[in-house]
Amino acid sequence: MTRLPLSNSPAREAIADRLNRWSSAPFDASKCPVRDVLDHLGDKWTTLILMTLAEQPRRFSQVQRRVPDISKRMLTQTLRQLERDGLAFREVFPTKPPSVEYQLSPLGESLLGPLSQLVDWAEAAHDNIRQARSAFDASN
């Protein structure tokens, strides 16, 4: 059977090029940005925390109030990740009791553009995806 030629969108080519580039070298996980960088975005709370810090710099408990379901444990852990990756700054004020403020770094802000695009897509595609799931589950 004959097959329709692929639409050659720029995005498709960009993606394909990148995969080729990665594959040309023997695959080294430590060299793969997707694994090394984007994995954290898949963590349960990272994106939400990034979004709250995108609104404005916030103190620990302010973030927690903005994302009510998170535990202190996971909030600390997620913020530490962001700080370690240089996406957010942590500043301690010597008040009593101490207050700590978190804010996005320039690098963290530079992520907001791409992230916003992806979230836009997620919202736009949400209905389609839910319908597709229903149809798939119905036909088992």
Add this chain to the structure above:
Amino acid sequence: MTRLPLSNSPAREAIADRLNRWSSAPFDASKCPVRDVLDHLGDKWTTLILMTLAEQPRRFSQVQRRVPDISKRMLTQTLRQLERDGLAFREVFPTKPPSVEYQLSPLGESLLGPLSQLVDWAEAAHDNIRQARSAFDASN
């Protein structure tokens, strides 16, 4: 102390608006596209599989050869997710033995743009992040 005003980039505002919109309703996980849609992108293999299918339609074992580390089990599972979400089509050809081809749906292709942006960012930010990690770990 006084604090610098925030740069009000479009992305920042878009992100902040969206978070506000989500928060206005009592948070319903089933209504949250980030949780419902983007979670799968955080799965270990989803993005890589999407990229291989972005190159061209492929048969099961072709995908596996392109992503050598994946097991048949996880490949099946990931492809099923994509199919269920309507991001990819699965077509069975009645050859002997049977051959099955997967290709991105239009919806799946529409994800390539945003995804490409994010991967661009990941590659561009990779060095910065690695340096930030080293510095953070050094100062313990």
Add this chain to the structure above:
DNA sequence: CGGTATCCCGAGGGATACTG
């Protein structure tokens, strides 16, 4: 070839209690 079916382990992450 293109999958399922099991078994199993380690990490992600929740609950709770304690601390400087």
Add this chain to the structure above:
DNA sequence: CAGTATCCCTCGGGATACCG
């Protein structure tokens, strides 16, 4: 206020073997 310290349990995902 802003965390640590434990305990515990689910579940993502690897290894292996089998099937139409």
